[in-house]
Amino acid sequence: MISPESLQLGMMLAETGMLEHAVTEVMAKPQLLVMTEASPNAKASVKRHVRKWRHSVKRRLSNDCITEELKQEIQAYQDAVAMSQQAFRDNAKSLMKSLEGKSSFYLKARRMIEKNIAQETPMFQAYFCNKWYQHLAGAIQAAQEKELEAHKEKLLKELYQRMETYRELEDVQEHGDAEKTGRLWDLASSKVTQSDVALLKRFVAFLKDNQDLQDIAETLGRMANDVDDPSLQRSPAEELQMVEEPADNVADDIVGIHQSDHLEKLVPNEAIYLAEPALEILFYKHFADKRLLTYRMQGMQRSLRKVKAFKPESKQVDIEKGPFLICVDASGSMSGFPEQCAKAMAYALMQIAVKEDRDCSVMIFSTDHIGYELTGEDGLKEALNFLSYSFHGGTDLEPVLTHSVDLMGTDKYRNADLVVISDFIAPEQPDEVKQKVDELKAQHNRFHAINLSKYGNPAVMSMFDHVWDYHPSLMGRLLKRF
Template sequence: MLGIDALDIAVLLADTEMVEAALHDLMGRSQLMPMVEQNKKIKSLVRSQLNRWKKKASVKVKQAVQSEDLQSELSLYQEVIHWNERQFLSNIDDLMAKLEPISTFYLEANRLVNGNNARLNPMLPHFFCHQWYKCIIENVKQVQEETLEKEKQQQLDELYQRLEMLKQMDNLDTHQDTASIAGRLWDMTSVNLSKTDWSVMKSQADFLKKHPKLQEIAETLGRMAKQDPDPNEPLQYTQGIEFEEALSQQATDDIVGIHESNDLNKLLPNELLFLAYPELEVVFYKHLIDKRLMNYQMQGKVQSSRKVKAMEPHPAKAEEDTGPFIICVDASGSMRGFPEQCVKAMAFALMQIALAEDRECFVVLFSTDFVTYQLTKQDGLREASDFLSYTFHGGTDLEPAINAAIKKMQISEYQQADLVVLSDFIAPKQSKELIKQVDELKLKKNRFHAISLSKYGNPELMNIFDHHWAYMPNMTQRFIKQK
């Protein structure tokens, strides 16, 4: 064999030391970032992200050296090293022709072969293959390093982007602690938002601070699924311990009299006279055995416990009872101005609650037609920015929006949902078919809520809702809250 077997190169291609070193470098750089250093949850998210990157980077590095030219060169090398010296010298010109278009080793090979009397040197085949092998190894390493460096820089840029977006969310000064929703937000930071996008969300966060009643309503909606008892939930017996006090003669709280007994601790002093005379000692022991010694009678209260059974509702499984939020937002022209600000801020607050409670948040924006937004998917922040930037116009057609929400509720991922309609409810009443569908969904633990922003709403529209809030601060109150 003229050279080293190419299987050694295959081992090199699978070597993970280079990727491991890159991973440690990224870990070290990320730990210097202030947000990672201060927050254990974010540090854990970064570590998980980098471990996923390691697997992808390993695949990329292996794919990088699988170019057509390199694979052709490896095949040619593995063929040549199995020649003998005679075959090598007789096929050298043909070998050089094959090397020229596919290998960076060609120039070096041409110098070795065409040197002074090089072809007469019996060591030429072995030295040629050895140098060729070294060149292949260097090329493989260079391609791997370049690919890995590129992947590492991309990952570092992505980390900076994600952390910057988490910082921006923290700067919004929202009611939810960013650390508590960092896990959900991390998956939503793969998109890059502009300053305009952040200013739109910042304005909603500021509006919520000035109108805490809106935040209070949103939090009530978030808790409602956990607090409302289910009338259909079966009762079961639960066993507990009950404590009670009772009178006992063993307690030494008070002396209540004298009685005959055999308790030496409560013995009257005169009973000890029997022990003073040997001939009366037997009388003392006889009284002791017969429990006829005169004792102080004591009485007091002692606390005792006993097991009791009671009928209680079967414990609700909060995680199963809290489903997604489906928010229907009235975007008609009559909602322009202050009502528009209110409904956008409320939807923004519900999105934060959905993130904190690991719930989905789906928005149906309606007027004469409707559009939908998924605020908790991977590009949810982009969706939220687009929704908050939407300009309200057109008329009010509530039924198509509720029909769209009902279709969503029929999907398995959107069962036990909370439908929240934010509107002035200046619209015709619903059809009987719609009311029937709503009643059927209520039986499947779906909840329907209405938040009205006008005193001129149609009261007949409220019949389908389980809960109804009205938020209509007058102009004076608005002015005071905005100061």
């Protein structure tokens, strides 16, 4: 098992300038510069994407790039450092043998041991371990650089793909208003064809011509802000409190080893350099460069600081909004104009969800139900699959409603909105489903019905908090462009 000191070595190297250099190199690519200078919205999205990548890669560089063989060599190094001088002389050749075929340090180690072990030089162990440490540091850094280069190439490929899709989607949005229609960059991870772009443009135009649908979507999206529950506050008020927090200047516990110039925390093996005049200069050099191996100390100290605290009396807070769960009736009776309305409404809610950093998923149902994650990593691809789906079959509301109610009872769906879009030509739901819906309403979840028919069953719609009727006359439909 790799020791804490060895992990600290990996962390120390990961925090060098490698990552910063990689980020600077990526952001200086001509293709990215041209795009980000032309579009401020795109520039902010690219920077956010690269920051997220940097954080993810830093964790991987600290751990993943250290192979099993390198871990074993690090463990052998730690064993050598901890040995007494006599034990080191007795085991030096077996240590050297353990490196054969596994480490590029083997030949150098063998020459050093064969030349010096018989002379019983007092400082040889410290000198040998110092050379071994330098080799390990170089090996870890080389592994990290190789791993970082692979991650950087993958990042550039993803950025170029998103740029291509982003340009295709810019024309879809009204007046290029990214705030109104959602962050395009977050949906641009998949390739789009000209037919995909044409399909999205059709629904943007449909929403523009059916403004009432857009108004319903925006009204529905604002309801999550009206919940008065302190546990849902994202930005609670601040107040001063006495808190305990970790501090490096409080020497309660030893938590690892790092390089510094703190003589009072010196690892005993480092003092071996001072016992031999020929090697004493190395000690002072490491001290001047702040490269002495010293214990990393940490403890808890009390301090007065501002902390986040929930205050129910405060109304001007940012509420944590739950996901949208949209159930769309895909029966044959919904084909034609109702089908276009249902898809356009789901698309409008997806745009609101992306803008407000909310999850959004759609389940289409007839005799069975199919799910689409519209704001996931492949959200654009999922949205296009949903918008391309042809409605047919019968209406069976109970299975999808039961499944949706079960989902709404999980922690992920706190302060969430369930939206059922249908003609509601369906039988009344069982009392068990109605009871679960009532219980979830008391927990700040909302249930909405968008009725696209004049013949919907009132008994079914009575279980919802809000019901919107949208079924323009035949003449009104003929005047719409689609």
